[in-house]
């Protein structure tokens with residue numbers, strides 16, 4: 001993709017999605033980390049249905065670290081892998097209290113040392129908190145970036161590396177959210193709406 005095409009892509013995405021942001025509901029860093037952990041293999045909508053009850057009962061890492069496993073399982077039961085996620089969020093809350101004075105860690109290394117926190121979760125949290133520039137690649141970013149010819153990477157990590165080389169770090173967070181929006185609204189997994197897509201003229205898949 002030429003510099004001119006990249007500029008055009010960013011401009012079209014910015015027009016389509018002027019407010020790039022997470023669709024998870026959260027109002028502080030505690031809620032952000034827990035919501036992102038719960039969102040693995042699960043829709044944001046479903047996570048948003050269980051987190052109000054969870055955060056009402058446990059309003060901090062300290063409170064969550066003392067929670068009883070069956071109580072947390074009952075609250076987050078509607079989401080995928082609720083048993084594993086319940087164990088992980090309680091354990092992570094405990095480690096944040098004991099190792100990080102109750103604050104969300106600000107480095108990738110520290111974040112991924114927590115139970116149930118992988119590369120993508122750490123990237124999302126770092127980007128949202130502004131602790132570091134990051135470009136998390138979820139299923140939507142992976143699919144849309146490849147269809148747009150931005151990467152041929154076979155794994156999310158490879159696609160992330162390609163996108164980071166193509167775009168300046170100041171664009172990463174917004175690009176991440178805008179590619180997710182586009183994947184959810186237009187460039188769906190099974191049936192991309194190429195005819196109605198504003199990116200069709202610069203998309204090798206849509207033009208094919």
Ligand code: SF4
Nearest residue numbers: 187192194197203206
């Ligand atoms: S033209 Fe089609 S494949 Fe390309 S981004 Fe748009 S919907 Fe996706």
